[in-house]
Structure formats: C-alpha cells, structure tokens
Amino acid sequence: MTWPDEFGRLSAVLLAILLRFTFQGTYCQLVVSPAGPTLVNTFAGHNATLAVSFSGATDPAVIWFMAGSPVVTWAINSGAPPDIADNKEKVLRIETDGSLSFVNVPLVYTSNYTIEMTKSGLGTSSTTFTLKVFERPSGDPMCSVQSVNNVDLQYLCLWSGGTAQVQLSFPALSNTSSGAGNLRLTVAASHNLDGKTVTCVADHPVEPYNCNITAGSPRMFLPAVRTTVDSDGKIVVTIHCFSEASPQAVVSWSEGSEAVTSTTPHQISRDTTQLQIRGYNVSNFLLQNYTCICRNPLGSQRREIQLRGPSISDSSLFANHDGAIVTLTWEVPPTSIVTGFDIQMKGPHSLSRNRNGTQTRGSANRFHTIQQKPGAARSADIFNLDPKLTYSFQVIPKARMTEGQPSEVQRIGPGEGLSGSAIAGLAAGIPCGLLFLVLLGGFIYFCVYFNKNKSRQARYPKSRAVEKAVTTPTETSPHNLLTGGLKSPPDYNGLQQTPSERSVALPAFVPPPPVRTATTV
Template structure:
C-alpha cells in the first residue's frame, strides 16, 4: 500500500511539474483607475487597466459600439487606430487607453475586451465626460418683449462655450420649478399666460465640475392700457360760450399709456397727464370728445368718449362754394355750422324762398349773367348776421404741358397735361383727331392729364390730340400735334487747341425724343496722353458716320475729347424716340481743309517768314515817324490818337469770336409754348479763339 501510494503521488507530481504554466488559469481584466472619468477640454487622461491569467492577449478598445484600437499586447505590429483619432488615442504596453488633448467629441462610453486562446475573454466598461468652462453666457427673450395676455414668453440661454451639468432657474431669488405656469428646461424657461406679476429679475445658474456661471435679466411684462376713466370738471349739463372746463382721462398700464383727445377729427396730443383744458369755449366745441389711450410698445389701445354741450351763436363766418351739377347747372353752397339755434342761410340774389339751417345747397341753370358775377349768401342768427360771396368763372386759357419717358415695358410714354383755373373746377376730356379717347392699355386718363403708351410710334405722329377743359360756364380747348424726333438747332464749339469740341442742340417742345446718338465721321480719336502727338498714320479712318456717344433725352450738349488737330472731323446728332431715329442735325466740321498739294504747303511755309519781314518794315518806318513827330510837338506827353480805319484789340477779339462760330439758337416752339418746359439749354462752353494766321500763297 505504501509503495502504491508513493507511486501515484509521484505521478501526479510529475504531471503538475510538466504541464504548461497557466493552463489551468482564467484571463481577467481589472480597472487600474476610475471607470467613470471626467476631463476638461485639452486635458490628457488614461483609462487604466491591468490583466492576469494570460500573456500577450489580444485587446480591442471601443468608443460606444465602434472599435477604435485593436492590438495584440507586445506584438511588433503597431496598434490599429483610425486615422481621425490617431492624434488623440494611444495604447500602453499593459493595454491601457491613453487620450491626449481631448475634445468634446470624446464624451462617450468606452469598453475594453481582452482575448487569449484557451483562456477565455474578459471585458471592462468605462465612461468619459469632457467639459468646457463657461464663456459669454447670455439670456435672450422670445418674443422681444413679454405682453400680458399673450400665449407665453421664453427665456433662452446662450453661451460661446461650456458644457452644462447642472442648471437652476430663479425668479426674484426663488428657485423656479416646473408647474402649470412654468416649464423648466436645461437652457430655457417658459412662462405660460404671462401677467403683470411676472415682472421681475430672472436668473440662471449653470455648473459643471470645472466652472459655474450665473446670468440675470430683468423682465418687464407689458400690460394695459386698462379701460380709461373720464371726468368732466366742473360737473354740469351744458356750458355757455366763454366758459372754461377740463376733461380728464386716466388709464393704468405699462409703460404708462399715452393719452390723446380727439374732437371733430382733430387730435390734441399736447394734453398733459391726460387732461384737456378748454377755455372760453364756443359752440364749435360742442360735441363728442374721444379719449384714446395707447401702449406705445404693444400698440394696444382703448377708447372712451364724453359729450360736451355748448350753447351760443355759430363761431367764425359762413363759407361759400360753387360746384358743377350734372355738368350743366351750378350748385351754390353756403354753410355756417353750429350755433343754438342753427343759423338760417339764403341766397337772396338767386331765390327768395330757399333757406336752410346751417347748410344750404341751391341748383341754378348756368347763364352768362352768372359768369364772373359775385353771389352772396346771407346768414341770419339772432345774435349776429353775416355774409359770404362766391364767384363762378369759366375755364381760363391754358398751355398744355408735355413729358416723355420710357415705361416699364421699354416703350415710349407720352404724357399731355391740361390744367385750367375755373370755378367750379373744370373737367377734362380728350380727342384723338375727331374721336374721343377712352382709357385702356394704350391710354391712361387722369384728372388733368392723358398718358399714351407707345404701342405704335407712327400712331403718335398721325393724329392731333385735343384737350377740352369744361364747366357749366364754358370750355377751353387746346390742340397738341406730336412731332417726330427732330433737332431744331445745333452748334459746334472747339477749344483753343482744336482737340476738344462741344456740341450743343435744341429740340422743339412737341418733338418726341428719348435719346440722342452723337456721330462722327473721320479718323479714330487720339488715345495718346498728349494732344500734340498726331497718331494719324497708325489710326483707322472711316468714310461713314459712327456713333461715339449716346445721350439721354434731357441732354442738350456733348463734349468730344482727344481730337487730332491735324485731321478733319465731321459731327452730327441723331435724335431718337427709343428705336425710331429722326433726321440728323446739321453736319458740323472741324479741322484743316483737304486737297492742298505739297508745293502749296511748301509755298505757305515759305511765305510766312517773308510776310513777317514785309510787315516789320512798315512798322519800323511808322515808329521812326512817330518818334520824329513827338520831338517836334509841344503837345501833351501822352496824346490820344484815333484811327477810324483801325480796330482795337478788343474789337479784333470780338470779331474773331464771331468768325469762330458764336452760339446762335433758333429753337422751334409749337403755338402753345414760349419755351421748352423741362429741358433748358445748357450753358455754352467758354473758349479762346485761335490767333489769326497770315497765309501766303505761291503760284
């Protein structure tokens, strides 16, 4: 037995000694630090673990459900980490997860799982919350102000940065809890059915492990105005003209409501504290006074009125007027409202039986005897009698006005205006040729004007338009004949160097013009910075006119720069009615004449010095003669000599100016215009005429 036992025990010992180390062990993972972790943005931390029961296990770290690190401990192969996290995550030799410079995105749950073949799998869970310190915390209000009786208002917090772990709302220092009146949320506080008692100081306190912040905001709940209360002082049933009284109107509200009084359509905003003081009242102040109270921020308003009775004669004087009745009769009116009793009105010159209390209207047939004749209205009152006069007149002569433009559709619009002074006011009708004009897509008829839309340019020019101003006493007619685009007069003015010219023009008032094309014939304009450099050989010439400028319909001049003074240019202006061109203006020419031969030019060049010498010889002889006469004369030192055959410098300059082309305007005006109504000519440019050149010609 002893030998048998010794043999079995030795066998077991041999088995235990020869078996692989750890074959009977189980892999375990334990936390080497806290499993619930917090960090501040930018911090470094480690989710530390330790393991036992196996060597070099395979390890997987997960962020939420997603694997972020895969590795076999002590393997020569580096850990498998997503590129987007490689600058933040690392794994230590013992399998701990190291996070460097964490951001808010790393707030999550983490888990580690270790596996060793034959020794099982072990796992462990962690949590990480990353915080920021609070910065720039503010409270906003939605809507912009709280109003009593509205559905709700909300206080909303906002911050530049920060992670909230705890929030507490306060109203006037007392913590606010959610109930039927308040709804408390993390970053907002909702006040339902606000009222004036919700006015006060609201506070929000925010906390996290690294910082805290408190922000306050005073909220005023706007309310009112409540129903106004009116009082009249002194209290009595009526007032007599000359009495004084005050009307008071008060109402509660925030902000304090503004008070205004209205009477007879006139608003009195200067009443102080809602009190309207009336002194020396008259019957014109008899009636209903309305008090209006307004909350200026919510625009809510309330109204109440009080009636004030004042007995006395009518105030002021009676007023007379005359109107047209059915287009053929005159309706005379006389009014003197107010008074107790009402005034009795009549037109004795027109009728002995027509009377009316306070207001009288009388229709009479229009006649020549009433034209320009004053008609009196007599106002009878027990205290006072007064009269007023009105004179009916036929339409006066007038001058039509014309305006041209482009409508929204890019078509020409012509507006003809006819206004004639008359009593009663005249009505205006229109004819196109002999046919009446009616409104529509082509014609828009106003009180005193007719607007024509350009559907067909030729239609404008084929018809005369007649406006008639009419009232029961007469009619005035004026005819307008629209003209095609035309220029009535034009001129050209060069500067002294001949490198700049100014073109001016005029158009008749009835000519339909919406723009001008300034055209030129000749070489291209000089593009050198110096006007003295001729680029004629390097520039192209044109044998036809080309447009170099476009001007609006209001323009009456154009400047053309950088001309070559050695070349000849021709200019003209084309008037346009949108796309319709009128006849060109007179052609204006500037530059030297063409066709001189080389020998002629050489002869001129040679003749200039000879001419100067011939001119100097008689001048020298004349000087010697004058000197000799002065020595022989006993007259004054500075005698005045006159020579009717010679001109002064001023006269020569004036003559040269006229020869150079002084402005001369002869615009055409239609028979009802003395001058263009809206497009005056521009001031003519000033220039100095070039000096005269003596020319010698060789044959």
C-alpha cells in the first residue's frame, strides 16, 4: 500500500471520530427557556400564551405545573393526545413546541406555572412563568370638568370596576394627586386653562388608557324667541339663551335693571337657559329690555333682547309651471311676538274666511283672508288659481287678536302691473326725466343760437376799398326811375342777400338827403 492510500484511510477514520464526538456534544444537555415575557397579564375571558423554546434534544417529554401541581403532560411530536387535568380541558392547550396556551382564561387561573422537559440520558430542564388574570373595568374612562361655586374648576376622571383598581392622575395639573378608580381634582380657574386640553392617565396593568378634558369660557350666541298660546289663552313668550361652554354656563336674567326671578309673570327653567313670560296683552311684553348673561368660572357672555310686536321682515311668491298653484313664503324678525298668520288674497273669484270658519266669495277689489297659519309656519300653498287672471297676496302677522303690519303685496298673473317699488321708482323718475328734457332743450337752443350768431360774422377781414365804400355812397343803378334829375334809390334787395351771396361785407346804409321836387302844370 502506498503512502497516499494509507494517509487517506487515516484521514477518514479521524473525520468519523470527530463527527461522532461532535454529534454527541449536541445532545449532551437539554435546555428549555422562555420565548417571551415571564410575567403575563391578561383580562379574564381573553386568550394568553406562555411561550417556550428548547434545544439539546429531540422530542422531549413535557410537564406543565400550576402552583406545583401537574396539569399537562405530553411528548413532543407524539401521536398520542396530551394528558390534561380534569376540569381544565376547555382552557388549557399545549402547542407543538411545548408552549402552554389559555382560552377564555378565568380569574382563578392566576398562578405560577413551571415547565419541565425531560430526555432520557440528558436530564431535565425547567423554567417558570407568572400569569395574572384581571384585569377589566367596564366601559372606558369618563372625563369631565364642572364648576365649583362658579369660581373654581373641578376635573373628574372615573374608571371603576374590575379585580384591581385603576390608578388615575392628571399630570398636567398635579404631580402628587392620584386616585384608584375615581379622581376629583379642584383647581383655581385661570385664563391659562381656557381652551387647554388636560389628560387623565389611567394606569392599568393590562390596558393603559387616557382621556382628555378641555375647559372653555362661554362662546358668542344668539338668543332664540318662541311664542305660543297656553290653555288659558295667554301669550307665552319663551326666550332661550344657550352658550357653548365647558363647564356648562349658568344663565342669569334681568328685566331692565332688575333681576328676574321665577315669579309671576316670569318663570325660569331648571337649567336656567329659558325664561318664560306670560300675559294677555302683547303691549305688556314690549315695555322692557331683557338681558341674559351666560357665565362659568372662565368668563361670561351677555346679550340683550328687545321684544317687538307681530311683524314680517320679508316675503316672496313662487308659482308652479302652469301657474295654478302658488307658494307664499315669509320671514319673521327673531324677537317678534307672533302667534299666527292670516293669508290674504285679492283677485277674481277669491274666497274669504269668516270668523266662524265658513268661506264666502269676496270682492275682487279687496283683500280677504283665505287661510290661517300657526305662529311656527313660514309658508302657505294656494291652489286652484286661473293662470290667465291676476291675483295679489299678503300675510298679516298676529299676536292673538293684535295684528301687525301686512307683508309686502305679492302679485302674480298676466296683468301683474307694477309693484309698489316700481311705482315709487316711476314717481321719483318722472320729475327727474322732465327736468332732464328741459335742460336738454335749453342746451340745444343755446347751441343753435350760438351757431346762428357766429354765421353772421364776416368770413374775411375788411379791405381798404370796403372801408372807403362805407364813407362814400355807391352809384345807383343807371336806370332812371324818376324824372326831374332825381337819383334812383338804393337797391334794398341787394342788402338782404344771404351771407353766401356776398363776397365782402356790405357798406352801412346812409339814407339820401331830402330832395325838393317841382311839379309842372
């Protein structure tokens, strides 16, 4: 055998020995360790797992202990089912890697759990877990802020229940105050807290939770006025003042300079946001101004309310496509006292409603009530109109038997004519138009007169020959119209030639001296 062959055989033997010792080393010790936290917190009724991993052996035997008592035994990768203690089959599950799982775990499963893994010839390895089942309080944390004597702010945080109390705190307000399940913290109101968000921290072993509170001063608002009639026939005016604020604003009322209390004829609601005034005569409601002030520890807002009699601020009329149905709409001022409306129409074949509720045919030249609407109504539909005819409509606001000014008259039909505003415009426009025509005529007359005078002036400057002609009379025509040696009179027709017929200015006319004539017998 040659040397190379012998060296090859020796190398193979050494490699086999090395591999044998190497593989024996990998199985020399069984180790089991946690694959997650050893302290596991969970809520009752939830699922949880005690996770493990192992090395150093294949298919070891597993035993799980609960407070020192075995509850599960099994061999990994064994075809046989695990052996689970009685009354725990519905809760305990063993995973393929030996981890222990809990399904809908009850509170009584809070305990220490230990796992042991065993392999013949390799000994035993173990590790321990702690399972705590609680923790849960019902619902979510509740946060709020309220007023204390309308001076201080009290922040509240509530989250009670469960098997362990939740620790609550307001870190932004205090580093020392805390409570278990219920915390109330009172602080002095300041502008720094107006609009500031404060967080309540709920320290929970399983599910930490936070909730926020924002305190705010009262915001601007508009009072609302509603009018009704009670069973005794009295007018009931309700004024509602509400301002968005946190904590909720308290409302105080005054009539003129006097504070209002819940005495006749006034009544204030329990939450102070509404004031009711009762009376038969609408004029009694208009004597004073009412004031409401919404206030909380962070500030206040003030509004004055001047009640007014029944009135309508705006109205309009809409017709359907064929003009047989119209819808009349109207608006009421916010502080107007109105308990109802009379819908009136003027036109051909109009029906009027009497006091007893019956309808009669009215005159085409007068307004008649055709419908009556409650105080909350803002529209009325009128049917069976002839689109070829003209109709007029108006709305009368009423506070019981007191009538306010009617709305603007609305007209519809082919002969609608001019509205009141159009008539007023014409009345104002006609004098202005006449004045304009007079001024225009005067301007035209002035222009014509100016041009006429200008045309009579000389077009060329006077020559010296013309100036001489002015001082020396011209020769008359050679025609001898008169005998006795008389000179013929000047040609007056030539003096009346138009400026276009003369090339130079005419000499001034000098009448001839008187001539004495003799008569021959």
